[in-house]
Amino acid sequence: DSGVTQTPKHLITATGQRVTLRCSPRSGDLSVYWYQQSLDQGLQFLIQYYNGEERAKGNILERFSAQQFPDLHSELNLSSLELGDSALYFCASSSSPGSPLHFGNGTRLTVT
Amino acid sequence: GESVGLHLPTLSVQEGDNSIINCAYSNSASDYFIWYKQESGKGPQFIIDIRSNMDKRQGQRVTVLLNKTVKHLSLQIAATQPGDSAVYFCAENIEAAGNKLTFGGGTRVLVKP
Numbered sequence: 001d002s003g004v005t006q007t008p009k010h011l012i013t014a015t016g017q018r019v020t021l022r023c024s025p026r027s028g029d030l031s032v033y034w035y036q037q038s039l040d041q042g043l044q045f046l047i048q049y050y051n052g053e054e055r056a057k058g059n060i061l062e063r064f065s066a067q068q069f070p071d072l073h074s075e076l077n078l079s080s081l082e083l084g085d086s087a088l089y090f091c092a093s094s095s096s097p098g099s100p101l102h103f104g105n106g107t108r109l110t111v112t
Numbered sequence: 113g114e115s116v117g118l119h120l121p122t123l124s125v126q127e128g129d130n131s132i133i134n135c136a137y138s139n140s141a142s143d144y145f146i147w148y149k150q151e152s153g154k155g156p157q158f159i160i161d162i163r164s165n166m167d168k169r170q171g172q173r174v175t176v177l178l179n180k181t182v183k184h185l186s187l188q189i190a191a192t193q194p195g196d197s198a199v200y201f202c203a204e205n206i207e208a209a210g211n212k213l214t215f216g217g218g219t220r221v222l223v224k225p
Binding site for chain 1 (some may be wrong): 132144146148153154155157160161201205207211212213214215216217218
C-alpha cells in the first residue's frame with residue numbers, strides 16, 4: 001500500500017459531462033502529481049502541485065483543471081468529456097520535488 | 113485485471129533466471145532516474161532509483177545500471193519469480209525543469225514457471 005488514496009476507483013459517464021477525481025497524498029507529502037495512462041500513450045504527466053501551488057504543467061488539456069487544498073488533498077476536474085478521455089488517471093505524491101513518487105491505484109474513467 | 117497498455121515490448125523469462133530490462137532516455141540533462149513496477153489493476157510501484165552521479169545501485173534482488181554516455185538505463189532482476197510479472201517503467205527527472213518525472217513506454221515481463 002503506497003499510502004496514496006484515490007477515489008472513485010471506477011467512473012462511467014457520458015460525453016459532455018464533467019467529473020471530479022480526488023486524491024489524498026501520503027501523510028506528510030507536500031507534492032501531488034496527476035498522470036493519465038491510456039492504452040496508446042503510456043503514462044503522461046498532467047500537472048504538479050506543491051503545498052497548494054501549481055509547480056509544473058504537462059500536456060494537460062484546457063478542459064482539465066486541478067487544485068490542491070490546504071489539507072493537501074487534490075482534485076482533478078475533467079469537463080466536456082470526450083471518448084478519448086477514457087483512461088486511467090493516477091495521482092502520486094512525494095515528500096518534496098525530486099524525491100520518489102508514490103502512486104495511488106488510479107481512477108478508471110470510461111466515457112461513453 | 114486492468115490492461116496497462118498495448119504493443120508493449122515483452123520479455124519472457126524462466127522462473128529463477130535473471131531478467132534485464134533496458135531503457136533509453138532522451139535528455140542528457142536528466143539527473144535522477146527511477147524504475148517502477150506496475151501490476152495489473154494497480155498504480156506504479158517504486159522499485160529503485162539512481163542519481164546521475166552514480167553508475168550502479170543495488171537493492172534487494174534488483175540492480176540499476178546507468179550509462180550516461182549512451183543515455184541508457186537498465187534494471188536487472190535476480191532469480192526472477194512469478195510475482196515479478198508486471199510492466200516495468202523507467203522514468204527520468206530533470207531538477208532544473210521543475211522535477212517533472214517523464215516515463216518511458218514500459219516493458220512487460222512474463223515469468224514462465
